Amino acid sequence: xxxxxxxxxRIRESGVGVAGASICLFWAFVAxxxxxxxxxxxxxxxxxxxSPGEAVEGGTMLLGAxxxxxxxxxxxxxxxxxxxxxxxxxxxxxxxxxxxxGLVGGYYGGWLDDVISFxxxxxxxxxxxxxxxxxxxxxxxxxxSIVVAVTFASSPAVYRIVRGEVLTIRSRDFIAAAKTxxxxxxxxxxxxxxxxxxxxxIVDACLRMGYTTIFIGILGxxxxxxxxxxxxxxxxxxxxxxxxxxxxxxxxxxCLAISSLVxxxxxxxxxxxxxxxxx
Amino acid sequence: MLLMMLTMSGIVFLxxxxxxxxxxxxxxxxxxxxxxxxxxxxxxxxxxxxxxxxSLGAKKHEDAGRFVYxxxxxxxxxxxxxxxxxQAPPQRTAxxxxxxxxLEVLRKMEPLRISAIPRYVKWLGKFVSxxxxxxxxxxxxxxxxxxxRLKNTxxxxxxxxFFMIILxxxxxxxxxxxxxxxxxxxxxxxxxxxxSVPEFASAVxxxxxxxxxxxxLPGTSTMIGGFEWKQLVMPVTALVLYSAGYVARITxxxxxxxxxxxxxxxxxLKGIPYGRVxxxxxxxxxLITPVTxxxxxxxxxxxxxxxxxxxxxxxxxxxxxxxxxxxDDPFLIEACALVAVVVVVxxxxxxxIIYTFLNPRIRFQ
Numbered sequence: 001x002x003x004x005x006x007x008x009x010r011i012r013e014s015g016v017g018v019a020g021a022s023i024c025l026f027w028a029f030v031a032x033x034x035x036x037x038x039x040x041x042x043x044x045x046x047x048x049x050x051s052p053g054e055a056v057e058g059g060t061m062l063l064g065a066x067x068x069x070x071x072x073x074x075x076x077x078x079x080x081x082x083x084x085x086x087x088x089x090x091x092x093x094x095x096x097x098x099x100x101x102g103l104v105g106g107y108y109g110g111w112l113d114d115v116i117s118f119x120x121x122x123x124x125x126x127x128x129x130x131x132x133x134x135x136x137x138x139x140x141x142x143x144x145s146i147v148v149a150v151t152f153a154s155s156p157a158v159y160r161i162v163r164g165e166v167l168t169i170r171s172r173d174f175i176a177a178a179k180t181x182x183x184x185x186x187x188x189x190x191x192x193x194x195x196x197x198x199x200x201x202i203v204d205a206c207l208r209m210g211y212t213t214i215f216i217g218i219l220g221x222x223x224x225x226x227x228x229x230x231x232x233x234x235x236x237x238x239x240x241x242x243x244x245x246x247x248x249x250x251x252x253x254x255c256l257a258i259s260s261l262v263x264x265x266x267x268x269x270x271x272x273x274x275x276x277x278x279x
Numbered sequence: 280m281l282l283m284m285l286t287m288s289g290i291v292f293l294x295x296x297x298x299x300x301x302x303x304x305x306x307x308x309x310x311x312x313x314x315x316x317x318x319x320x321x322x323x324x325x326x327x328x329x330x331x332x333x334s335l336g337a338k339k340h341e342d343a344g345r346f347v348y349x350x351x352x353x354x355x356x357x358x359x360x361x362x363x364x365x366q367a368p369p370q371r372t373a374x375x376x377x378x379x380x381x382l383e384v385l386r387k388m389e390p391l392r393i394s395a396i397p398r399y400v401k402w403l404g405k406f407v408s409x410x411x412x413x414x415x416x417x418x419x420x421x422x423x424x425x426x427x428r429l430k431n432t433x434x435x436x437x438x439x440x441f442f443m444i445i446l447x448x449x450x451x452x453x454x455x456x457x458x459x460x461x462x463x464x465x466x467x468x469x470x471x472x473x474x475s476v477p478e479f480a481s482a483v484x485x486x487x488x489x490x491x492x493x494x495x496l497p498g499t500s501t502m503i504g505g506f507e508w509k510q511l512v513m514p515v516t517a518l519v520l521y522s523a524g525y526v527a528r529i530t531x532x533x534x535x536x537x538x539x540x541x542x543x544x545x546x547x548l549k550g551i552p553y554g555r556v557x558x559x560x561x562x563x564x565x566l567i568t569p570v571t572x573x574x575x576x577x578x579x580x581x582x583x584x585x586x587x588x589x590x591x592x593x594x595x596x597x598x599x600x601x602x603x604x605x606x607d608d609p610f611l612i613e614a615c616a617l618v619a620v621v622v623v624v625x626x627x628x629x630x631x632i633i634y635t636f637l638n639p640r641i642r643f644q
Contacts, residue, residue: 129582248487263475
């Protein structure tokens with residue numbers, strides 16, 4: 001426990017990593033304490049088209065209100081929850097599928113690996129967004145279908161990384177030793193190979209979380225995300241974009257929120273990579 | 280390549296067509312009755328036609344060559360076959376009430392549904408021969424609306440690719456030339472910010488700055504009053520910003536790698552002017568990776584195009600797919616997806632060819 005904490009704290013060694021981690025922690029804090037810090041109810045309709053800084057009954061709308069009069073700041077704060085719930089679930093699900101296929105494909109090799117790699121390459125070559133849209137149009141817009149779509153579109157990339165790592169690790173001596181000891185394949189895959197492949201996977205997980213955040217944002221933006229009253233960053237842009245030219249505050253702030261979170265995740269990934277290379 | 284195309288279209292088929300009832304629901308709308316959907320499926324060739332006259336002891340239609348497609352609880356849709364030698368869809372003649380015994384006969388006629396694989400072959404054959412089916416949203420054949428839209432997108436994506444290539448190669452080479460220098464650091468900041476801001480966000484921010492605040496540019500690109508370059512500026516910028524960061528990073532890494540290699544050091548030590556070393560020795564080697572990456576960006580651009588076009592109301596392929604999805608227009612979605620398949624496979628092919636051209640060490644066995 002102490003050891004893993006020390007490993008996490010090593011991110012201090014990288015300036016970029018600290019910046020990224022701070023941004024991510026900030027948003028995580030906002031997500032956890034959304035109820036406490038948001039000034040208004042995100043669904044309450046107060047003062048339509050209010051501009052930033054306008055005072056209404058019960059406080060000031062720092063970032064203004066949308067066309068229905070809902071406070072933008074509160075919606076962004078609550079939207080953080082939507083992202084922090086669904087992006088990790090979707091990424092984890094993509095990882096679950098990608099890691100299992102990668103371990104099996106890389107370890108056994110042969111025709112099995114060829115087939116999985118072929119399908120993975122094809123999914124990767126296809127435009128992601130079209131794939132996501134096709135799947136969402138099949139399943140209908142909801143959190144669960146976002147998870148399915150992201151898993152389908154992202155797991156091949158995870159597969160590729162895991163497979164590459166397995167290929168280099170499996171010829172090492174300690175794997176041969178484990179085989180000689182008579183360990184089961186499952187044991188070798190999950191306790192001998194997987195932990196040794198973790199550092200590129202952690203870097204990729206940060207980047208992929210960023211991509212997933214973007215995907216969820218895009219789907220919300222296209223009106224294929226969460227059903228309307230849910231405070232969701234992409235959805236907010238979609239709801240207000242017909243007024244983007246005359247009332248930019250409605251769309252600009254959710255955009256900044258998404259971009260800053262993705263930036264934080266990308267910086268964190270860079271930082272982790274930097275720290276991992278130093279060893 | 281052919282295998283790739285087949286698999287890709289297979290995936291599209293699996294997602295969109297595996298459940299024919301779903302397709303019928305999309306084509307006819309949420310409130311269509313089961314009978315209507317069955318009739319639609321029958322008309323569009325999703326069922327094997329029953330042997331002529333097989334179950335038709337039922338009603339007065341004594342003339343031979345009628346088809347019964349499928350029975351629901353109490354009704355069956357009856358079709359009259361076209362006369363001999365005439366290519367026409369069967370005419371619906373009646374929605375007949377059936378007795379339980381007659382229904383029993385009909386049920387025994389199952390399976391009427393064609394299984395997935397022959398259906399896939401038929402489906403693909405239809406698209407290959409250029410028959411894309413009707414668009415239910417636009418009330419015209421899909422092909423009629425698809426081609427002009429593709430042309431518009433080609434203009435948009437082509438312009439974006441052009442600027443993206445220039446910008447990213449220039450920045451990448453400049454940064455990679457002197458690793459760790461000030462220009463390299465400034466570049467890194469630029470690259471990580473642009474790759475973090477997705478197209479829809481940069482589009483919104485651009486509109487806020489250049490349309491709302493500075494009032495320099497129009498905020499939409501509908502091109503209603505004819506083609507205008509001015510309207511293309513914003514969508515192109517949004518597309519370029521996001522993809523340029525990524526390609527430039529690859530270029531930088533590749534350039535930095537080459538600059539570290541011994542032959543560059545030798546060239547510099549021989550006394551060749553620095554500029555010439557860069558242009559003659561470094562660039563050609565450094566550009567191999569970025570060129571392939573750039574070509575593979577083209578499919579990615581199709582993703583970006585959906586976002587940007589729907590935001591700026593540009594009448595292209597991306598906004599077409601978006602509208603098709605919003606209004607559940609099955610054949611239009613399928614046609615768009617297959618266009619994407621063709622684009623992907625074509626770029627892969629071109630990338631392979633260019634790669635062997637740039638790097639003579641690679642040869643196909």
